Amino acid sequence: MSAGTPPVRIVLADDHAMLRQGVRLMLDADPRLQVLAECTTGAEAVAVVREREVDLALLDVSMPEVNGFEATRLILAESPRTRVLFMSIHQSDPYLFEALRVGASGFVHKSVGGQDLADACLAAFRDEPVLFTGTVRTLLRRHMLAGDHAALTDREREVLALIADGRSGKEIADSLFLSEKTVENHRSRILTKLGLTNRVQLTRYAIRVGLIDP
Structure with missing residues (x-):
């Protein structure tokens, strides 16, 4: 600030x-x-x-x-x-x-x-998610094919998992050997496919669609 x-x-x-x-x-x-x-x-x-x-x-x-x-x-x-x-x-x-x-x-x-x-x-x-490291990423990987996640490509699923883990665009790019522009394009397509507008909504959606063990 x-x-x-x-x-x-x-x-x-x-x-x-x-x-x-x-x-x-x-x-x-x-x-x-x-x-x-x-x-x-x-x-x-x-x-x-x-x-x-x-x-x-x-x-x-x-x-x-x-x-x-x-x-x-x-x-x-x-x-x-x-x-x-x-x-x-x-x-x-x-x-x-x-x-x-x-x-x-x-x-x-x-x-x-x-x-x-x-x-x-x-x-x-700032409306950013405050999460325990790795919690959401682990669950996303375990349940990635559930519900609307099936509409995502394999690469989009990888990017989704890293976004939900709180990684920055640069960190995701470095991890997946992509450019930051490519990562941003993936992020935009993910949000469009899931009908969401920001990182917090994406993370909440990931939790809401059954990413919890009973």
Whole structure:
């Protein structure tokens, strides 16, 4: 973010006071971020979004009254422009899948350091997916022929897997020995075939079409 750009306005919700205060200290240390309010429940976070201009809701998954997933649905209904990022102690894939299903950008583990947390918040604000490395790529490879993926060529499937893994255009080009322009052409065709418009939608689609083991 350039100098003079307003900070990302955040509502922070976690029912554990000590952890919440520690997270706030890390966020307050970054001038690009501003914590507008601290909440102990999902319902409180929804109320803040209803009353104030919030750019990002940073939510715990497990909270009393209204959990993080339900709070996300309510927050996005109130303010579709607000982004959501989960904090969790869980590292199991179903939490990530459910986060994406309800419209969040992803989630971070509660053990992350201050810089990683700040970077994750900024990525979520930019509507970029915040994912565990390799999770989506592995599942995409396992289920690549399911549903509309059959319409993609083998090369497009390779590019799709790398995009969903968070790779940049240059990284994909280097990995597949292609030019960045060719990678961008593949990306455009993938989005067109799947009826999507950006990386986040692509990743959410990949999760939604049955990439979860029962």
